Amino acid sequence: MAGPLQQHVNQLTGALKSYSAGNYNATYTQLRKAYAHMFMTVSLEAGNDSLHSAPVRIYGRDGTWLATLHAGADLTHANVVHDIRTALASARDLG
Numbered sequence: 001m002a003g004p005l006q007q008h009v010n011q012l013t014g015a016l017k018s019y020s021a022g023n024y025n026a027t028y029t030q031l032r033k034a035y036a037h038m039f040m041t042v043s044l045e046a047g048n049d050s051l052h053s054a055p056v057r058i059y060g061r062d063g064t065w066l067a068t069l070h071a072g073a074d075l076t077h078a079n080v081v082h083d084i085r086t087a088l089a090s091a092r093d094l095g
Helices: 002-020 024-046 077-094
Strands: 056-059 065-069
Touching: 002 024, 002 077, 024 077, 056 077, 065 077
Parallel strands: none
Antiparallel strands: 056 065
């Protein structure tokens, strides 16, 4: 399980780095891969590919917890993108 989960984390991290560098095409590609990979990751763990296995938490660069998104409630592509943009904007405001 560690391998697929680490790959998922790497895809999300890559998307954040691409976005902060202004490379929005790469950001889109990484987020789409991470979104698709999310279902495979939970399938490996629980045998159910219809839900993300845990809430998704968004943190600012300073470590401030900004948002939590829950499967079946508010974990949508649009909400993830919004909260990541908010996190990156708050980081720009800091420095």
